Amino acid sequence: DAKTTQPNSMESNEEEPVHLPCNHSTISGTDYIHWYRQLPSQGPEYVIHGLTSNVNNRMASLAIAEDRKSSTLILHRATLRDAAVYYCILRDVEETSGSRLTFGEGTQLTVNP
């Protein structure tokens, strides 16, 4: 399985942009890059995903490097509610069972008021 590497923790101030990095140097051509986040005492929540091009949605933006070996999740204006563990995941495919989400340690984001 292709693996991802994220910093263990990051801090941000409220209303400032946050850039959460993810390295995935062994990514294959058909791996999608997914981001999920997990707020305290809740299940993970989908944030965004992409393949090659940068993606935007109402929650965040995903910037993907040209060689696809890294990506960055961008929260444009952090709020206190964005404090969570953010997971960068490569969606891998196995013939017998289809695709599955494999979670790593993630990045704990702290947002300071």
Next chain:
Amino acid sequence: ETGVTQTPRHLVMGMTNKKSLKCEQHLGHNAMYWYKQSAKKPLELMFVYSLEERVENNSVPSRFSPECPNSSHLFLHLHTLQPEDSALYLCASSQGTYMNTEAFFGQGTRLTVV
């Protein structure tokens, strides 16, 4: 509200008890998953069901027994558990198991084995 509901939210059981965790999704999805999240550890995939058929069993001990009677419901039957099985058990669903679909998670069942 994600559309995936898990019950109960909290469960305390003895090692000789039998209990079941329930998951229900109202999203019309055809794939459902059980994950385990122990303290200070990443989420571990336990089981995957696609079209009500189990397609993955991730070396999970037989004291955990999943059941998927239809595409909207998923159960995890528990018996003779150990204290180290105490964890947050999360259910998820998605439309298919393909690479570009997002998964929706329930809020989990916090299980304590005493």
